[in-house]
Amino acid sequence: MDHSRRNLPQLLGEGRRWFEEALLAALAAAGAVPVSPTQAQLFSVLDEEGTTVAELARRMGVTRQTAHQAVHGLVAAGLLEQTPDPASARQRLIRRTAEGTRVHARAEEVLAALEERLAERIGAEAVAALRAALETPWGPPPAPDGGQGPAG
Template sequence: MIMTVRRVDLGVLAGQLLFAVQGELFGKLGELGFDDLHPRHGAVLAYLEPEGVRATELARRSGQHKQVIGTMVDELEGLGYVERRPDPVDRRAKLICPTERGVAELAAADRILAAMQERHARRLGRQRYAEFKAAFQDIVEHQKNR
């Protein structure tokens, strides 16, 4: 039987990177006491802002359906990471705001991700890593806007 070696395509590489980053991030968050979070919660947490953000904006930024974001917000609210507050600009709308626990998780995630990036920058060299990130971001934006 002849085995053909397939080249790894962009989607596979992007998925492998995502799963590896999520595995390390959520593993370390768990060690810090945020063990009730799962990678799916990243659709909200990655785009949350200290002053809050509307669910429709979270959906737009994450590329997820509003219903998916609503489910994640419900879960995160139940876990004590976010709360819904009236939007001062439009009282009919709600802002999704981090609670004290949510702010602590966001700070911890920022530290973990910064350490990951620092590790890769040291390994590749800062210039090469900066070029990689710029090229990767360009590819992501081009793919989203196709």
């Protein structure tokens, strides 16, 4: 076995960091409020109508405390706001402000340009194949005993 060969999760992480670093640098160059990679990830999983902190944490795969800290930083930066959840008096929804919506739209433009740049570097077919593989449902993670998932 080749011990220098990186595993797939490492490669996926490196690809994600490539996009994050380029996105954050482009936004900073455009004068946007600086955000951390965690804050950028939170922004990307936020629903238009708003999302609870608990749901954001689940989507990001982080603790509620981590999601809460990221939300507070983005609220302080004027990119997000907290509003009452009409479905629950105890919860609040996290939504983009007008400035947050503007920055999000700019981020989407930057990401599209980065995808084009990647296609120039590794080929349009490779990018299309990567997208197709990542968009294909993988199903639940396999159980340790080799079963089909947590339920077995």
